[in-house]
Amino acid sequence: MSPTPAVLDGPALWSAQAHIPSVLGRQLVIERGEGSFLHTTDGRRLFDGTAGLWHANIGHSHPALAAAAHAQMLKLETYHIFGRFANDQALGLAERLAGLSPITDPKVILNSGGSDAIDVACKLARRHWQREGRHSKTIILSREHAYHGLHAYGTSIAGLDFNREGYGTESLVPDTARVPVHDVDALTATIAELGAENIAAIVTEPIQGTGGVNPPAPGYLETLQQLCRKHDILFILDEVITGFGRTGTMFAAERFGLQPDLVTFAKGVTSGYAPLGGVLVAPRIWQPFYRGDAATPIFRHGATYAGHATACAVAVANLDVLDGDNLLHRVTELEQLLDSRLKQLAARRPSVTDVRVAGFLGGVTLTEDIKAERAADALIELGFISRPLRGNTLQLSPPFITTDDELTAFVDAIDHVLSEEETR
Template sequence: MTLTESTTGTQQGTVVDGPALWSAQAQMPSILGRQLVIERGEGSYIFTAEGRRLFDGTAGLWHANVGHSHPELAQAAYDQMLKLETYHVFQRYANDRAIELGERLAAISPIERAKAILNSGGSDAIDVACKLARRHWQREGRGSKQIILSREHSYHGLHAYGTSIAGLDFNREGMGTDSLVPETARVSFDDIAQVEATILSIGAESIAAIVSEPIQGTGGVNPPAPGYLEGLQRLAREHDILLIVDEVITGFGRTGEWFASQRYGLEPDMVTFAKGVTSGYAPLGGVLVAPRLWEPFYVDDAATPIFRHGATYAGHATAAAVAIANLDVIERDGLVPRVRELEQVLRRELDALQQRSEAVVDVRVAGFLGGISLDERLDNARVSDRAVELGFITRPLRGNTLQLSPPFIVSDQEVVDYVAAIEQAITEEAAK
C-alpha cells in the first residue's frame, strides 16, 4: 500500500494520504499502512492479499454464520441472476423470491402471523421499525406517543434513527445535536427499576416504543441481566408501549434458537433482522411485524392508510434467493442445535481462561457469542492486534472487551485453539 504525505488542506498537521476508500468507523491516520486487505475466504478462515490465513473469530461483523465462500449460496445467486437479478416490490409489483422469503421468515418468526418488510440491512430495518411505531400511534389517534426509548450501550446501526437511539454516545459526537431525531431517550441497560422510573418521568403517553437488543453486541457482548427482558416486556404491556427487539446480530441461530426472542420468551411487536439471514452473502435486512400493527393497513376499505416504506432494493430477488439458500443450509446441516453445543464449549474455555488469568476481569457467554473484559491496564486493541499476528481475529469493543463470535461451522478444537491464542495475546500484553 502506497502512502503519500501532504501539508495542504489542514492547519493541524501533515495529511497522510492512502487508498480512495474511506474506511468505516476508523481513525484514519492510525490504520493507514497497516490495513488488512482480505482477498478470499474459505469456511471459517479468511486470507489477506499477502497470503496470510486468519481464523475469522468474529464471523466478519457477526454475520458469516455458514462460513465463507459456500458454493450453494454462490450458486443460488448465480442461478437467480441468470433468471432475474431483481424487480422492485413497490405497489402492485413483487417478485417471486421476495414472496417466498417472506413466507419462510413468517414460518420461523417469534411473532405469530407476522408480515415481513424487506430492505437492505439492519440500519434500514431500524429506521423502518421506528417510523412504523410512530405511524401506528398517529393512526390510532394518539399522536403524542413519539419518543423511542433505547438502552445504554446499545447499538442499532448508523442511519439517522440508529445513530439517534444508540446508547453509544461517541456515535453522535460532532453531529451538532444530542440526537439527530429529537424524540429519543436512553434507559438503563440492566436495571429494570430505573427503566420504569424513566418511563414514569417521561410519561407513557409520550413514548411510542422501546428498542432493545436481547444480547447487546457492539456495546460489549452483554447478555441480559436476570429478569431484565421479562421486565422490559412487562413494562411495555403495562404502559402500552411497543416492544421492538433488534435481532440483527442474534437472529438466525446465533443464540441456539432461530431468534433470541424465542430463547428469552419474548413476544415482540416488531423484530428487526439482517446479517445472519444471508450469512452476509448479500445485503438484506428487514422487519417482522405483529398483526396489531399490520392489520389496520390491510383493511379492505378505500380509506385504509398507506405506510410509506420502501427502498429500491427492498425485496431484492437475488438477495432473497441467497437468504433462502442460507436458511436451507442452516436447517439441513443442523446448525441451530450445533450452536447450543458450541455455546457450552465456549463457556467452558472462557471460564477456565478467567480462572487462569488475572488480566481477565469478566467473561460473558450467551449462545455462540462471547465477551472477555480485560483489566483496565491492558489495551484491548493491542491484544486484538497481537491475536491477528497469531492468526486469529477478535475485535475490541466498548468496556475494554474482546468479541468472540465465530461461524457456526467451527469444530470444538478450533474454539479451544481460538481461546488459547487470545490468552497468549493477553498474557504477552500483560507482561509489558
Template sequence: MSATRTILDGPALWSAQAHIPSVLGRQLVIERGEGSYLHTTDGRRLFDGTAGLWHANIGHAHPALAEAAHVQMLKLETYHIFARFVNDQALGLAERLAGLSPVDDPKVILNSGGSDAIDVACKLARRHWQREGLPSKTMILSREHAYHGLHAYGTSIAGLDFNREGYGTESLVPETARVPVHDADALAGTIASIGAENIAAFVTEPIQGTGGVNPPGPGYLESVQQLCRQHDILLILDEVITGFGRTGTMFAAERFGLEPDLVTFAKGVTSGYAPLGGVLVAPKIWQPFYIDDVDTPIFRHGATYSGHATACAVAMANLDVLEQDNLLQRVAELELLLDGLLKQLQARRPSVREVRVGGLLGGVTLTDDIPAESAADALIELGFISRPLRGNTLQLSPPFITTDDELIQFLDAIDHVLSAKEAE
C-alpha cells in the same frame, strides 16, 4: 509535512468506523474466504473469530449460496416490490420468514440491512400510534451501550455516546431517550417521568453486541415486556445480530420467551452473502393497513433494493444450510464449550476482569492496563481475528461451523497474548 502528505494521498476508499490516520498503512486487505478462515493479499491466513461483523454464520465461500445467486441472476437479478409489482423470490422468502418468526401471523417488510430495518421499525412505531389517534406517542426509548446501526434513527437511539456526538444536537431525532442497561426499575421510572402517553416504543437487543456482549440478567427482558404491555408501549426487538441461530434458537425471542411487536433482522438471514434485512410486524400493527376501506392509510416504506430477488434467493439457500447442517444445535454445543473455556481463561489470567457468554457470543473484558485494541492486534499476528468493543472488551463470535479444536486454539491464542502482555 511529508507525513501529512502521505495520509492525504491514501487510498480512495474511506474506511468505515475508523480513525483514519491510525489505520492507514496497516490495513488488512482480504481477498479470499474459505470456511472459517480469511486470506489476505499479503499471504496471511486468519481464523475469523468474529464472523465478520457477527454475520458469517455458515462460513465463507459456501458453494450453495454462490450457486443460488448465479442461478437467480441468470433468471432475474431483481425487480422492485413497489405498489402492484413484486418478485417471486421476495414472496417466497417472506412466507418462509413468517413461518420461522417469533411473532405470530406477521407481515414481513424487506430492505437492505439492519440500519434500514431499525429506521423502518421506529418510523412504523410512530406511524402506528398516529393512526391510533394518539399523536403524543412519539418517544423511542433504548438502552445505554446499545447499538442499532448508523442511519438517522439508529444514530439517535444509540446507547454508545460516541455514535451520537458531533452532529450539533444530543440526538438527530429529538424524541429519543436512553435508560440504564439492565435495570427494569429504571425503565419504569423513565416511563413515569416521560409519561407513557408520550412513548411509542422501547427498542432493545436481546443480547447487546457492540456494547460489549451483554446478555440480559435473569428476568430482565420479561420485566421489560411486562412494562411495555402495561403502558401500551411497543416492544421492538433488535435481532440483527442474534437472529437466525446466533443464540442457539432461530431468534433470541424464543430463548427468552418474548412476544415482541416488531423484530428487526439482517446479518444472519443471508450470513452476509447478500445485503438484506427487514422487520417482522405483529398483526395489531399491520392489520389496519390491510383493511379494504376508503380511509385505509399507506405506510410509506420501501427502497430500491427492498425485496431484492437475488438477495432473497441467497437468503433461502442460507436457511437451507442452517437447517440441513443442523447448525442451531451446533451453536448450543459451542456455547457450552465457549463458556467453559472463558471461565478457565478468567481463572488463569489476572488481566481478565470479566467474561460473558450468550449463545455463540462471547466477551472478554480486560483490565485497563491492557487495551483490547492492542490485544486484538497481537492476535492478528498469531492468525486470529477478534475485535475491540466498548468497555475494553474482546469480541468472540465465530462462525457456526467452527470446530471444537478451532475454538480451543482461538482461546489458547488469547491466553498467549494476555500472558505476554501481563509479563510486559
C-alpha cells in the same frame, strides 16, 4: 499543523468506523474466504473469530449460496416490490420468514440491512400511534450501551455516546431517550417521568453486541416486555445480530420467551452473502393497513433494493444450509465449549476481569492496563481475528461451522497474548 502526506496519499476508499490516520498503512486486505478462515493479499491465513461483523454464520464461500445467486441472476437479477409489483423470490422468502418468526401471523418488510430495518421499525412505531390518534406517543426509548446501526434513527437511539456525538444536536431525530442497561427501577422511573402517553416504543437488543457482549440480567427482558404491555408501549426487539441461530434458537425471542411487536433482522438471514434485512410486524400493527376501504392508510416504506430477488434467493439457500446442516444444534454445543474455555481463561489470567457468554457470543473484558485494541492486534499476528468492543472487551463470535479444535485454539491464542501482555 498541516495534514501528513500519509493521510493525503491514502487509498480512495474511506474506511468505515475508522480513525483514518491510525489505520492507513496497517489495513488488512481480505481477498479470499474459505469456511472459517480468511486470506489476505499479503499471504496471511486468519481465523475469523468474529464472523465478519457477526454475520458469517455458515462460513465463507459456501458453494450452495454462490450457486443460488448465479442461478437467480441468470433468471432475474431483481425487480422492485413497489405498488402492484413483486418478485417471486421476495414473496417466497417472506413466507419462509413468517413461518420462522417469533411473532404469530406476521407481515414481513424487506430492505437492505439492519440500519434500514431499525429506521423502518422506529418510523412504523410512530406511524402506528399517529394512525391510532394518539399523537403524543412519539418518544423512542433505548438502552445504555445499545447499538442499532448508523442511519438517522440508529444514530439517534444509540446507547454508545460516541456514535451520537458531533452532529450539532443530542439526537438527530427528536424524541429519543435512553435508560440504564439492566435497571428495571430506573426504566420504570423513566416511563413515569416521560409519561407513558408520550412513549411510542422501546427498542432493545436481546443480547447487546457492540456494546460489549452483554447478556440480559435474569428476568430483565421479561420485565421490560411486561412494562410495555402495561403502559401500551410497543416492544421492538433488535435481532440483527442474534437472529437466525446465533443464540441456539432461530431468534433470541424464543430463548427468552418474548413476544415482541416488531423484530428487526439482517446479518444472519443471508450470512452476509447478500445485503438484506427487514422487520417482522405483529398483526396489531399491520392489520389496520390492510383494511381494504377508502380510509385504509399507507405506510410509506420501501427502497430500490427492498426485496431484491437475488438477495432473497441467497437468503433461502442460507436458511436451507442452517437447517440441513443442523447448525442451530451445533451452536448450543459451541456455546457450552466457549463458556467452559472462557471461565478457565478468567481463572488463570489476572488481566481478565470478566467473561460473558450467551449463545455463540462471547466477551472477554480486560484490566485497564491491557488495551483490547493492542490485544486484538497481537492476535492478528498469531492468525486470529477478534475485535475490541466497548468496555475494553474482546469479541468472540466465530462461524457456526467452527470446530472444537479451532475454538480451543482461538481461546488459547487469547491466553497467550494476555500472558505476554501481563509480563510486559
